[in-house]
Amino acid sequence: MLRINKIQFLIGALALLVGGLLYLVDRPPNYTYFINNLVNVSFHGDTPRIFGSLGNTLPAYLHVFSFILITGALVSDKKRDYIIVCLGWCFLDCAFExxxxxxxxxxxxTPEWFSGIPFLENTQNYFLLGTFDFFDLAAIALGTVTAYLLLMITNKEKGG
Incomplete structure (x- = not known):
């Protein structure tokens, strides 16, 4: 039976919500897939930037951090599996960056069939309109390491 680590899942979900807030407040809506296509709400320009210059790199950190924690909470409680989850998400985020x-x-x-699938349909725009940043790569690495450490700290099965 799958045992979900609720602490890991909740921390990951909370980090994802913080990332969503960042995009709602600090980023222009026309560059944000989920704002344009899903919620159609933005406070960009109506409020001061909450995250300041940190908001430029924080999404890269939060994305890898949150998805590692959510995935780790759902798939396993073993150290080896945590490493695989961390490396998988780190590789994916670095590849996109x-x-x-x-x-x-x-x-x-990029496969043509991505164009008909929600979220994946934005892949071409991500590559075409996105900007490479070494600081984002550093944020991805830091997010991966901190997520791994948090997985280990909150692990129920310490022997794994």
Whole structure:
């Protein structure tokens, strides 16, 4: 029976909500998929930037951090599995970040069938309009390490 680690899941979900708040307040809505296509609400320009310059890199940190915790909470309580989850999300986030630097190549390898699937349909725009940033890569690495440490601290099965 699957045992969900509620602490890990809740921390991951909370981090994801903070990321959503950042996009609602600090980012222009026309560059944000879920604001344009799902919620159609934005406070950008109506309020001061809550996160300041940290808001430029914080999404990269929060994305990898939150999804590692949510995935780790759902799939396992073993150290080896946590490492696989962390490396998988780190690789995926880094690949998307680097893909922004080489958008022509990234666009060539993006499957056409992505265009009909929610969230994936935005992949081409992500590569075409996104901006590569070394600080985002550093934030992804930091998010991966802190998520792994938090997985280990909140692990119910300490022996794994």
């Amino acid at each position: 680097v893909g922004q630097a080489f958008h022509a190549w990234s666009l060539r390898i």
